[in-house]
Structure formats: structure tokens, C-alpha cells
Amino acid sequence: MRVIQFASKTFDSDLAGFCQGASVPKDIQDTVTAILADIRQRGDEAVCYYAAKFDGAKLRARDFRVKPAEIAAAAKRLPAAERKALVAAHENIVAFNKQSLPKDWLGKNKHGAQVGEINHPIRRVGLYVPGGEVPLVSTVLMTATLAKIAGCPEIAVFTPSNSQGKIADGVLAALDLIGIDEVYRIGGVQAIGAAAFGTLTVPAVDKVFGPGNAYVCEAKRQVFGTVGVDSLPGPSEVMIIADESTNVTFAAADLLAQAEHGSGREKIYLVATSAEIIKEISDEVQVQLKLISRSEKTQRVLANGFLAIEVKTLAEAVKVANYVAPEHLELLVKESAHKGLLRDITTAGAIMLGNYTATALGDFTAGPSHVLPTARAGRFFSGLRVADFMRRTSVVRYDKASVKKAEPVVSAFAAMEKLDAHGRSVKIRAL
Template identity: 45%
Template sequence: MKILGYRDADYDSFVKRLNRRALPTHDVRDLVSEIIAAVARQGDKALVAYAKRFDNVLLKEKQLFLTPDELAAVKVAPSTRKAIAASLKNITAFAKKGLRKDWSMRNTEGAIVGERFQPFDRVGVYVPGGKAPLVSTALMTAGFARAAGVPEILAATPCGPDGTVNPELLYALKAAGVTEILKIGGAQAIAAMALGTKTVRPVDRIFGPGNRFVVEAKRQLFGAVSIDLLPGPSEILIISDKTGNPDYIAADLLAQAEHGGDSVIGFITDSKALIGKVVKAIERQLETLSRARYIREVLKQATFMMQVRSMAEAVAISNDFAAEHVSFICAEEKKWLPQIRTAGAIYLGNDSPVAVGDFLAGPSHTLPTGGSGRSFSGLRADQFQRRTSIVKLDKRSVRKSLGVVEEFARIEGLDAHGRSTAIRCE
């Protein structure tokens, strides 16, 4: 772990490096560009080749999708069904509150203007595979799509070397309303959903988190398809004054480090004593965890703890860092909370574990990472809706609009625009 305080010589330079921009490295960008080009040229053949290369699985083109019989045969424990149902209940209720509703009004000239919101016809959701079956991610992407009324939901998730997908994940996808499951992961899955192949029909919009290759594929394919946001490897930034419980803080840091890979873990406080207590709590708790090997690597490579001068400085650093999850523990919560602007999600107080938000609370845990929280919000239900503006005029409102339209037409040299309005007033 990197541990430093504001009196340390390298403190200011370290703080400056925390101001991130979500930009790819050259090697990631080039490899993803190669993959997209291959999928565009070779379609299903490229998907099969990349499945072998990256996931060590031998698939035939006719095996790219999970069959209805395979899905029907999925069985999970009653406790799993109960947990998935509880999570979906909260997700659905939260999502429906966030859906936009049609509206209309009359403008100054009397024209009727408004907006209509309809679900996308077909969306793709990406669910990472790898070290753990992210059942909750399936619910917090596809579950929002179902709540918005999307009729076709294509899920892409990598299968294992034996060509199968985790049964709990399959059950969650089915419960969340997914209509097709593509057994392919990585940048190649994003390319297939965006561009289409012989067997994969393209989607209108792509949702879901992934590793840096998935995020870069979404970035490069923006425009070919609509993209939700750029959610990459997991991040947490805990901000606490002396009122923070060191055992709870350590547990939350370890929970996010459990994702392994490119996870980023940070802790900022104005209390030097609290840092020492948290470090001891991490060492004590780590010994009891089954994924300690992955966690140790993240603690070594991507974890920092900082003592800052004040809570004002902590909040400023947080806004520059733009973390996916911010856990905020402060006696003056009401004073400082409004000033935290760039977090993907904020968890307040000692008794708000990020894990409850990851699995159950209701808001989607698909959130901006890598500093992209400055520009993107977390996944929302209204992102599954297509917005269309509506304009309706009558003779009276056309006449009242004519003068302004003709003036704009004159300024911009577009006389046909002016004429198209004037002809209705003759």
C-alpha cells in the first residue's frame, strides 16, 4: 500500500497524479482496434477464433448462443432464487421511479411541443466473466432494461473452457428478462453487438461494465452504436474524519479489492491515527478471506491511503479523482456532501456498506470509472428509453412564428426554410 501524509515530500505530486482522464494506453487501443476490424470482416469466424485465443474455449459458430433447452435446464438453490428475487424487486421499483414520462406544452407562439419516451427495441448488456460470476451485474443491467419495457435484451458473457456459463448467472439473466445469451466476452463481444454478424443481430445500445479492453471497445464503437457509459474495473474511495470505524472501513476496502485485476482502492482522512487503525484491521481481516491472493496484489499495486490537511482538501481530491464508489463518513455530513460532485455513487455513514449497493439496494452498480465520472453518470432506467421531440402547429401559431423564422432564414441564407413557413400563411 502507498501510505503518505500532507507533510511528505512527494504528497503534492501524488495528489496531482490522482487527477485522472479515462484514456487508453496505446497497446490496449491498438489491440481493440484489431479485434473490431476482424469482427467486422470475418464475423462469427472471428468470434470463434478470439474465444479460443483469450478464453481457451473451442466453439463452433452454431454454439455461440445458449440454446433454449440449455437455459430451461438451469437449476439453482432456493436461497439463490430468493436473493435474486429480492434484488430484482428493489431494482425494478428504483428503475420505474427513474423512467421519463411523455409531456407537452404550448410555446410562446401557441405551438404544441413536447417529448415522447419509448424503450429501445433491442439492447445489449455485457456481463463480465473471469474470476467470479457477476450475477448482480446481470440484474443491474438487464433488470433496468426490463423495467423500461425493452422487448429484446441480448446478453453477452464469456463461457468457461468447457463451453458452459455459470448456472446462477444464467438464472439471473433469465429472471431479469434477457431474451438471448451470447457466450462470448471481451472486446469481440462488444464489436459483435455493435456491428452484427451472421448470427448476432446488432443492438441499438450497449450497456454494462468490463475490463479495459471492453471499455475501449465501447469507446471506439461509439457512433456505430449508442453507448451507456465507460464502466471499467472496480474502484472505491473512502473519505472519513476521526468518526470512521476502522473495522468497517477496512472491510469495505477489502471488499472492493476482492475484484482483483485493475481495481483501484483509496482511503483519505484527516486523522493519522485512523490510518494506522485501518491498516491493522486490514491485516487482521485479510487472513480470513478466501480470495486473499487476489486482494494482496491489489493492496500492493493499486491501494493508497492519505492523511490530508482538512475535509475540504479531501473533498477537492475526491472531485478530481472521480471515483466509482465514494464512501463518506463525516460528523459534518450535511455540510460537505453537497460539494462531492463527480462520484458515481455515494455511500453515507459508517453503516452503509458498498456491498449492499452492489447487490440489493436498487440503484445500478454499473458506474463510471477511470475518472470518467466527471462526464458520465451511472446507469439509469431512462437510458433505456429513446427520446423523441414532438412539434405540432396550427395556422395561428404558424403565422405567429413566421417573422422569426424568416429572419433566421435571411441570416443563414436559407431562403427555402423561410418559404416553407410562409407558404402556409398565404
């Protein structure tokens, strides 16, 4: 862990330097470029090669697609309590995300012409479900549920297998629950490349979604333009803003929870109003580290990806949060400060309010998608919503009366832009 003070002369550059560590280094960028080029050229053959290299899985192209019977069997095997959890989480996710289903609208402009917007689901979407370190069962629900609400006709899911070519039962059971049967047991850069460029076995998609490690995230960035991509959700981040009212045990547990993802590139931030609070919480982190099962990988994040920041006021904490744009932001501060912080913090992916709101509630079951921007992309991206699975077309209809009203405006623009044919095309309708 590193501690810096907001008041220090080098604070801005220290913070910038630490955040820079969340961006993708040149060697990963180059690796990704090379793999994508190979996938584009050799298709399935290259996918097999990289699945063997990175996941240890000996797959033939005809093994990529998971058979319906395998999905059904996994769903059947899932213990009742786990199935119940999937259903409960799904209910909250559906209820939350239905709220943001974009609506078509039709109105009139100042000329009296009809104007409006219509929305359509994106025809074919590719969802990435991480599975390198641990199978992210919840990511199935946090992406596929939204795609279903949007009404995407084709939903293809990509997730890495283990070295035996197997996918975790929970992931397949979640897909079964949502009713998705196009599933490919391929992950990493090779999955993103196959989804974007298409191969003989994998038809190309129109947009790729979902979180992943630095390789997956960088692959999505590089295929942007060939296909659409969502918010570049990379290795997890949490920032906790703490004051004297913070529950130290809870705060330490939440820092450890996001450090445990295990890709090793996760970032955790503790912003506190005194050095004592920082010491109490970071000591407690060390105590609780002994209680969790993934402690070795988590320790790596604690050593390299843990920044504590001492501030004098919550106004300073706001400045830090707005710069970092953390994926998850826990405001474990006195209740009287909540309203002001919600007003002033404008870049967080998701805000968790009050001592009882663990980030893990949002990860699994609260309702909003856990697919959230990282590495400061929260400055310009928001968390995944149903609208991201849709595209919009604007519609305009003039009649003779309204075109007459618009003609002088068009003629003036046509003259300014020296585009005679534009002006003429409207003038002849207004005669």
C-alpha cells in the same frame, strides 16, 4: 499502498498520476483495435478464435447461443436460498428504477404551438455481463431489469464461458427470472465486436451496456458511434472519506471488497483527516486480507492500486473526491458533516452514507444499478438508469395562428443566417 498529503507541493501531479493509472494504456488500446478489426472482417470465425485464445473455450458458431433448456435447467438447479436472494434484489431494483422512467409530455410554447417529447425504448440492446474472473450474477439484475422496465423489445446478453463452454448457474438463473432468452456464451472484446458489428450468428445491437475489465471497456469506447454505449464502467473503484468517527473494521472491509474483483486494475482510495486514521485502517486491511479467499489477486490491487490521502479538513476531501470522481464513495464521517458533503461532492457515481452502508449493499441489492462510471468518467457520466435504455423524440405542431406569431422571429434569423428559403417557407404559411 502509497500515502500522499494534500498539503504537499506535488499533490496535484501525484494525484493526477495515480488516477492516470486507471485509464487504458496504449498496448491494451492496440490489442482491442486489432481484435475488433478481425471480428469485423472474419465475424464468427474470429469470435471462435478469441474465445479459444482468452477463455480456453472451443466453441463453434452454432454453440454461441445458449439453449433455452440450459437456462431452464440452471434455474432449476439453483439452491432455494440463492433464488430467494435474486428475487429480493430484483424487487429493490425494480422499485428504485421505476422512479426514473422518463415521462412523455406535451405543452405549449410562447407562440401557442404544441411542443413535447415522446420516449421509446431502444429497439435492440446488448448487455455485457462480466465473467472473466468471477460470474457477476448481480450484473444481470443491474442491467436487464432496467432494460425490461424501459420495454426494450430485444435484449441480447453476452457473457464469457469457462473453458468447458459453461456459464455459471446463477447468471442463467437470473436471466430466467427476468425472462431473457437471447444469451451468447461469448465475452471480452469479441463479444463487444460481435454485438456492435453483427456476425452471421449474432445480429447487431443498437447500444451496448454493462461493466467489464479494461479490455471490454476499451472495446466499448472504440465501437461508440457504430452503436451507442453506456457510461464506460470499467474496473471497480471505491473511495472512503474517513474521520475520527469512522469504524476502522468496516472501512478496511469495504476497501478489500472492491479490491477483490481481481482484474487487477481496480483502484481504492482512502481519504482521511489524519495520518493516524490512515495507519489504523491500512493496518486493519492487512489483518483482514488473511481472512478472505481471493487474497492473492487482492494483494496485487493493494500494492499498485491503493492510494491514501491525508487531508486537514473535509473541505480538502471534497476537492479530492470531485477530482477523482470515484465510482463508489463511502462517507464514513460524523453525521453532522453528511449534509454539506452531499451538497459539495458533485462527481461521485454512488454515495454510501454512514458507517453501516457497505458498498457491497449497493453492489447487490440496495436498488440503484451498480453499473457506474469509472476512471474519472463520473465527471460527465452518471450511473445506469432506465432512461439510458430509451431514446427521445421531440414533437412540434403549429397552426395558422401560432405560425403567424413565430414568423417575425424566423424571418429575422433567416436574414441573419442568409438562408432565404428558410424564411420563405414560414412566410408563405403566415400570409
